[in-house]
Amino acid sequence: MDLRQNLLSEKRNYLVGSVLLIFISLICVGFSMVGSDDFDLARQEVLLRKIGHELLLQSGDSTSRVLPVKKIAENEYQISFENELSFQPDSLVNTIQRLLAEGPFARDYVVNVVNPDNAGVVFGYAISKNKKDDIIACKGRRQPIGCYAVNIQFKPTGIITAKNEYLFVSLLALAFVSFVFLRSVKSGRSLSDSRNKGLLRLGSISFDAESRKLMINGKAIELTRTETRVLQIFALSPNEVIERSRLQKEIWEDDGVIVGRSLDMFISKLRKKLEVDPNINIVVIRGKGYKLEISS
Numbered sequence: 001m002d003l004r005q006n007l008l009s010e011k012r013n014y015l016v017g018s019v020l021l022i023f024i025s026l027i028c029v030g031f032s033m034v035g036s037d038d039f040d041l042a043r044q045e046v047l048l049r050k051i052g053h054e055l056l057l058q059s060g061d062s063t064s065r066v067l068p069v070k071k072i073a074e075n076e077y078q079i080s081f082e083n084e085l086s087f088q089p090d091s092l093v094n095t096i097q098r099l100l101a102e103g104p105f106a107r108d109y110v111v112n113v114v115n116p117d118n119a120g121v122v123f124g125y126a127i128s129k130n131k132k133d134d135i136i137a138c139k140g141r142r143q144p145i146g147c148y149a150v151n152i153q154f155k156p157t158g159i160i161t162a163k164n165e166y167l168f169v170s171l172l173a174l175a176f177v178s179f180v181f182l183r184s185v186k187s188g189r190s191l192s193d194s195r196n197k198g199l200l201r202l203g204s205i206s207f208d209a210e211s212r213k214l215m216i217n218g219k220a221i222e223l224t225r226t227e228t229r230v231l232q233i234f235a236l237s238p239n240e241v242i243e244r245s246r247l248q249k250e251i252w253e254d255d256g257v258i259v260g261r262s263l264d265m266f267i268s269k270l271r272k273k274l275e276v277d278p279n280i281n282i283v284v285i286r287g288k289g290y291k292l293e294i295s296s
Helices: 002-058 089-100 159-197 225-236 244-255 260-274
Strands: 070-073 076-080 085-087 109-115 120-127 143-146 149-154 199-202 205-208 213-216 219-222 241-243 280-285 289-294
Touching: 002 076, 002 085, 002 089, 002 149, 085 089, 089 109, 089 120, 089 149, 120 143, 199 225, 205 225, 225 244, 225 260, 225 289, 241 244, 244 260, 244 289, 260 280
Parallel strands: none
Antiparallel strands: 070 076, 076 149, 085 143, 109 120, 109 149, 199 205, 205 213, 213 219, 241 289, 280 289
């Protein structure tokens, strides 16, 4: 009985430890992803400013500023300039593609060169990881000097998708572990409560180990302390052979004395008290030990 309780306790401790370990790991990975996300966004903005810098140089402007990069929508950024400029679509496409290849985001994006004054699109194109899906028009036509801004919209993949998948898998993992843990705790509590109360069912007889009684049809049959200890071992393993040496060791070893014939005497007494239910009997298994037989 003590061994089973110890195993149950170890199982609960193992599950608690597993839940805590998974929970802590998920938190650490989550913070790591957030930190990585912030760093990649900062790096992406630097690349966008570098794009603006090279576009100014291609326009022949080496002194005016690239204004702060604006986030105008989810996954969309705007590069604007202090002064007017002109651009060659071919050079713009090549420059943006070359610089964004150094960044952490996906290679799918849409570029629109707009006039901030009227929000009109002067030039636009789309790039995909699958080259056959690229959409590039109006190449080879140099655009006149004007007030332009470059809007770049990224496909919502990479970091964002990975984070959503991570959260989904994390919730599933926590739900599964929590389910296993709660079932184990509930089962453990039921078993523990039953054993703490000392109530075991043997056929039509209720065995109350705490009060050392057998109950049947409202009648109580008193048991001695040793009889109770012997019957507990049988009751926890009904219809299983219990070795004689095990019974002697668990019942009398703590007292420092093991008397071989004492066991036979208590088995005989228990048989008589269990006779109230003809479906219950303690039988001798020659050369092995005893077995509490409970027939339905």
